[in-house]
Amino acid sequence: xxxxxxxxxxxxxxxxxxxxxxxxxxxxxxxxxxxxxxxxxxxxxxxxxxxxxxxxxxxxxxxxxxxxxxxxxxxxxxxxxxxxxxxxxxxxxxxxxxxxxxxxxxxxxxxxxxx
Amino acid sequence: xxxxxxxxxxxxxxxxxxxxxxxxxxxxxxxxxxxxxxxxxxxxxxxxxxxxxxxxxxxxxxxxxxxxxxxxxxxxxxxxxxxxxxxxxxxxxxxxxxxxxxxxxxxxxxxxxxx
Numbered sequence: 001x002x003x004x005x006x007x008x009x010x011x012x013x014x015x016x017x018x019x020x021x022x023x024x025x026x027x028x029x030x031x032x033x034x035x036x037x038x039x040x041x042x043x044x045x046x047x048x049x050x051x052x053x054x055x056x057x058x059x060x061x062x063x064x065x066x067x068x069x070x071x072x073x074x075x076x077x078x079x080x081x082x083x084x085x086x087x088x089x090x091x092x093x094x095x096x097x098x099x100x101x102x103x104x105x106x107x108x109x110x111x112x113x114x115x
Numbered sequence: 116x117x118x119x120x121x122x123x124x125x126x127x128x129x130x131x132x133x134x135x136x137x138x139x140x141x142x143x144x145x146x147x148x149x150x151x152x153x154x155x156x157x158x159x160x161x162x163x164x165x166x167x168x169x170x171x172x173x174x175x176x177x178x179x180x181x182x183x184x185x186x187x188x189x190x191x192x193x194x195x196x197x198x199x200x201x202x203x204x205x206x207x208x209x210x211x212x213x214x215x216x217x218x219x220x221x222x223x224x225x226x227x228x229x230x
Contacts, residue, residue: 111156
């Protein structure tokens with residue numbers, strides 16, 4: 001089945017540690033996205049990538065880093081510089097077409113808790 | 116700047132009752148509009164989308180939405196709600212901006228269903 005996988009589902013981290021969240025897709029989509037979700041704040045865009053080896057900052061990129069070495073993979077690193085990293089993290093992907101607003105497909109999410 | 120407003124943070128309906136979730140957008144041209152649903156602790160699933168053409172669009176799970184340009188609205192409706200419809204609902208609009216492929220998200224409406 002085609003889809004997006006995120007691992008792990010739950011992740012615990014000590015303060016001061018970096019942690020990497022995995023996102024893999026087999027939909028052959030060009031674009032991939034990382035969102036952070038907090039209660040009552042909807043989805044906030046962290047980073048996105050429309051092509052391999054290129055990515056752009058979203059609205060809340062500080063304290064996060066990404067890489068896009070392969071089309072299928074878009075890992076997110078939460079660094080120790082992120083002051084409040086406890087949240088639910090969602091990865092998404094989409095086809096890049098000449099039309100606008102390509103629909104995004106989502107993974108199941110990773111819940112990160114900083115202890 | 117483009118924006119999406121979901122005026123109702125939380126709605127409670129009785130099972131079998133009709134439902135309407137509101138979504139208003141601010142956009143300079145014809146928008147691309149989406150409704151997504153999220154069950155607790157899960158990723159988002161696309162319910163329906165509007166790109167062009169017929170302003171009444173049908174989606175999955177018995178949902179429909181109507182695009183009203185004059186009111187800048189894209190309200191989601193269901194004639195008879197089931198207990199399994201309890202979830203968070205998000206409206207989103209496709210953004211214009213060069214090669215931008217971002218979606219602008221509303222903050223969501225939480226739906227509770229009374230038996």
